Amino acid sequence: MNARRRWQAWYRDRRERWLLRRQGVDAGTVTLTARRVYILPTRPGLAFAVLLLIMLIGALNYNLGLGFALTFFTGACAVADMFLTTRNLAGLTVAPGRTAPVFAGDEAQFELQLHNPTRRDRYAIHLGFEGPPHRTANATTSHAADVMAGATTAVALSVLTGARGMLPAPRMRLTTSFPLGLFRAWAYWKPAPPELSVLVYPAPETPAAPLPSHGAASEDGHGAVGLDNFAGIRSYQQGDPLRHLAWRQIARHDPALGGQLVTKQFDGGAVAELALDFAVLPDHLDLEMRLSRLTQWVLQAEARALPYRLTIGGHTHGPAFGAAHRAACLQALALYGHADGGSA
Numbered sequence: 001m002n003a004r005r006r007w008q009a010w011y012r013d014r015r016e017r018w019l020l021r022r023q024g025v026d027a028g029t030v031t032l033t034a035r036r037v038y039i040l041p042t043r044p045g046l047a048f049a050v051l052l053l054i055m056l057i058g059a060l061n062y063n064l065g066l067g068f069a070l071t072f073f074t075g076a077c078a079v080a081d082m083f084l085t086t087r088n089l090a091g092l093t094v095a096p097g098r099t100a101p102v103f104a105g106d107e108a109q110f111e112l113q114l115h116n117p118t119r120r121d122r123y124a125i126h127l128g129f130e131g132p133p134h135r136t137a138n139a140t141t142s143h144a145a146d147v148m149a150g151a152t153t154a155v156a157l158s159v160l161t162g163a164r165g166m167l168p169a170p171r172m173r174l175t176t177s178f179p180l181g182l183f184r185a186w187a188y189w190k191p192a193p194p195e196l197s198v199l200v201y202p203a204p205e206t207p208a209a210p211l212p213s214h215g216a217a218s219e220d221g222h223g224a225v226g227l228d229n230f231a232g233i234r235s236y237q238q239g240d241p242l243r244h245l246a247w248r249q250i251a252r253h254d255p256a257l258g259g260q261l262v263t264k265q266f267d268g269g270a271v272a273e274l275a276l277d278f279a280v281l282p283d284h285l286d287l288e289m290r291l292s293r294l295t296q297w298v299l300q301a302e303a304r305a306l307p308y309r310l311t312i313g314g315h316t317h318g319p320a321f322g323a324a325h326r327a328a329c330l331q332a333l334a335l336y337g338h339a340d341g342g343s344a
Contacts, residue, residue, distance in 0.1 A: 028195060029095040032174070032187045037090045039082065045182035048078060081180040088176045089125070089185045091118050092147065096169075096196035097154055101330070103295075107158040108198040110169045112189075114155060116147040123178045127155050130173040130188060142175070164202045164291065164334045168193035201330045202288065204296040211300055212275065274301055274308035274319075278336075291333050298329050312336055 041049065052075055059067030097111025116122050128142035147153045161167060168191075175186040246262045276297050281290045294310065301308040302321060309318035310329045313336055317329050 028192075029093055030189060032090055032092045032094065032189075034086065034090045036187045037086055037185050038187070039086055039183050039185040042177060042181060042184050045078070048074075048182055052078070077180075078182055081182045084179055085176060085183045085185045087120070088122055088178050089174060089187055092116060092122060092125070092174070094174070094189050096191050097156075099196065099198045101199040101201055101327070101334075102161060103201045104161055104164050104203040106161060108161050108167055108200065109156045109158050110196055110198065111154055111156045112172065113152055114145060114147050115152040116149055119149045121149050122147040122176075124176055126175045127157060128173055128175075129157060129159070130171040161198070161200045164200045164288075165338050166193070166335070167198045167200050169196040169198075199331060199334055201334045202291040202295045204299055205289070205292040206296075208296045208300065209293055211297055211306075274306050276301070276308055276310045278312040287337070291336060295330065295333055298326060298333070302326050 052071060055067065055071040055074070058064070059071055093115040095113040095115065097113045099108070099110060102108050112127060114125065114127075123146050125145050125147060126142045127145065143155050143157065145153050145155050157172070159167070159170075171188055171190040173186055173188055175184060177184045250261060276294055278290060278294060281293065285293065294312070298308070298310065305321060307319045307321050309316060310332065311317075312332055315332065317332060318325055
């Protein structure tokens with residue numbers, strides 16, 4: 001068993017080197033030329049070849065003219081299927097699509113754009129990841145897509161993420177057996193890491209630790225974190241966060257009778273910013289636990305509309321809150337200690 005695994009590892013390594021020498025790493029949009037398309041008979045195709053051989057032997061043995069005609073006609077159909085199967089894949093244009101950041105442990109979505117610039121419709125194009133590491137439950141096996149003439153089809157492949165950081169798309173394989181299934185044609189596409197990568201944030205700490213009770217002091221000298229204690233409701237004012245709307249009270253008012261929006265009011269001290277500092281976290285937490293805790297605190301601060309400042313790796317983000325600030329802070333946490341971002 002160990003010898004078999006060593007042989008498989010040697011074969012995968014040799015094949016990867018051969019593919020890199022032959023195709024390299026693709027940057028941007030790539031057209032699948034005939035040189036990039038490989039083809040082999042399928043199991044039904046091999047059985048069909050055996051049948052042709054039996055038919056030919058029978059025609060030779062009994063000197064049957066119709067037997068020869070039927071044998072050569074079916075053989076010509078197989079040759080035509082080989083040509084059509086290759087043409088179903090060759091000429092397609094593959095381009096990287098959009099990706100969205102995810103948290104570690106969630107599924108990362110890699111989007112591919114398949115464009116058919118020809119006047120021929122392409123059917124039953126199967127897409128999946130190439131390589132044993134992605135032939136597990138961590139990755140979808142394949143997706144089938146049809147690409148009409150002159151149209152573009154988007155296909156998303158997913159992989160279950162593990163560690164934080166920038167996750168590049170693995171090598172992808174496009175396969176087709178259309179129209180008869182006697183042959184299988186395939187092509188590889190390996191996008192360059194900047195072209196198709198997913199940013200993986202640290203997984204938020206569970207259960208969540210409470211937010212720090214003190215932050216940087218505001219102009220009046222108070223440093224306690226505000227918005228902790230519910231102080232009542234008031235009329236809605238332009239700019240109030242939607243998450244603070246008092247939906248129960250709003251539901252009791254009939255808008256037709258002059259009902260209005262009301263929002264929850266909190267007190268607990270005016271604060272200029274909530275300080276989230278990597279350096280002041282407890283020493284017994286390892287690196288990943290610290291990053292997970294800061295990730296959870298960023299999410300909590302955003303959920304409560306608290307202005308916050310994140311200090312990590314000699315860089316300071318904020319104080320602010322909102323989608324852009326949240327994305328910048330989570331990116332800093334995801335890339336901390338990596339070569340492509342953050343300082344250890």
